[in-house]
Amino acid sequence: MGPTPRVVSVYAVAVAGVTLPSPLYVTYQDRWDLPSSAVAGLYALYPVGVLLVLALAGSWSDDLGRRRVVILGLTASLLSATAMAGATGVAMVAAGRLLTGIASGCVVSAAGALLVELAPWDRRRHASVTATTTNQLGLGAGALVSGVVTQFAPTPERLVFALHAVALLGALALTTGIPETVPRTGRPRLRLRRFALPHQRRGVFLGLSLAAFSAFALCGLLAALAPDLVRSELDTDSPLVAGAAICLVFATSAVSQYGWRRVNDPSALRWGLWLLVASLGIINVAVAQGLLPVFLIGIAVGGVAVGGVFMSTAALVQASTPDLARGAVSATYLSITFAGLIVPVVMTGFLADTLSQVQAIEVFSISMALSALLAGRLSRTAP
Structure with missing residues (x-):
């Protein structure tokens, strides 16, 4: 196996751990009598871990080298799987989720850079899409595998993570055949990364x-x-x-990006936002009326929207930022992006506890649709 397939395999195995617990959340709810807000909070610990890595250790792959940081991330993921497999209460699940975020923050940044740097110059844009697609497919695979194991196997809350631990050990073995693309330049230090807004066109x-x-x-x-x-x-x-429902949003997002590549970035953003608004409406109607097939259609439309929006916004931020400020501006962009995995999700969990799930989804759908429309208006002059 060549270096690039090794990186893709390692990348997918690592990020699969992010969604492995998702089908098990109802098991945790029943066992420990957790409200929806607690489940949302457990999920949100993952992006918190990612943001901690982004803010404090974002330059480690430049200092230590890409491969070493990937190994560090896989080790953190192995610790997470161990904690989740042995969880006897909410605290251990919470610790496992935070470790998952730290692991993901290490692997996504370093493995994504590896894929680009291992590619020939004329294939680097394709390698960047491969990195994003691998991330999305890994997330989808994690949820689907966990759903299968939870449906058909005994003690899935332990078996799912035991299987992931075995896969992680295999991923660690694969790293021996991955060359280092960045020489070690110093000792890693925890330091707050510089964040910044662009000097022009901040809107x-x-x-x-x-x-x-x-x-x-x-x-x-x-x-x-x-x-x-x-x-x-x-x-x-x-x-x-x-x-399968969770897998669907990530799988359609991954596959759609190969189609979105044929559309210029401003058009992809515009159409992606309209599709996002449409998907929110479809999902809201499906939940209110109890229509599973319609719910799945809404998820598929949403996945296509996510693929177009994320690919186009990342490219447009890079294109509109001067080289000297690109690192700090990109860090701000990613921080706002990952905040989307925390704030709306936790608020929806609390609303589900105080109102009802149907009303909470309605508030979420309206809020995010308005957010998408405002985003389209603010970014209409993007290059």
Whole structure:
């Protein structure tokens, strides 16, 4: 196996751990009598871990080298799988989720850079799309595998993570055949990364960031609360269906990016935002009426929207930022993007506790649709 397939395999195995717990959240709810807000909070610890890495250790792959940081991330993921497999209460699940975020923050940044740097110059744009696609497919595979195991195997809350631990050990073995693309330049230090807004066209930048925020919010909502929605509002008590629903949003996002590449970035952003608004409306109607097939259609439309929005906003932020400020501005963009996995998801969980799940989804759908429309207006002059 060549270096690039090794990196792709390692990348996919690592990020699969992010969505492995999703079909199990209803099991945790039943066992420990958790409200929706607690489940949303457990999910949100993952992006918190990513943001910690981004803010404090974002330059480690430049200092240590890409391969070493990938190994560090895989080790953190192995610790997470161990904690989740042995969890006897909410605290251990919470610790595992935070470790998952730290692991993902290390692997996504370093493995993505590896894929680009291992590619020939004329294939680097394709390598960048491969990195994004691998990330999305890994997330989808994690939810689907977990759904299958939870549906058909005994003690899935342990078996799922034991299987992932074995896969992670295999991924660690694969790293021995991955060359280092960046020489070690110093000792890693925890230091607060510089964040910045662009000096010009800040409204456009905020619009692009808000668009990505809204798209990620949909992914976060489904990964955190879809299993409970499928069971309580769509009358389908099946972890496999819940895992497949989560897989669908990430799979359609990944596949659609190869189609979005044929569309210029401003058009992809505009159409992606309209599709996002449409998907939110479809999902809202499906949950209110208890229509599982319509719910899945809404998820598929949302996945296509997420693919277009994320690919176009990332490219437009890079294109509109001067070289000297690109690192700090990109860090701000990613921080706002990952906040979409935290704030709307946790707020929806609390609303589900105080109102009802149907009303919470309605508020979420309206809020994110308005957010997407505002993002489109702010970013309409993007290059």
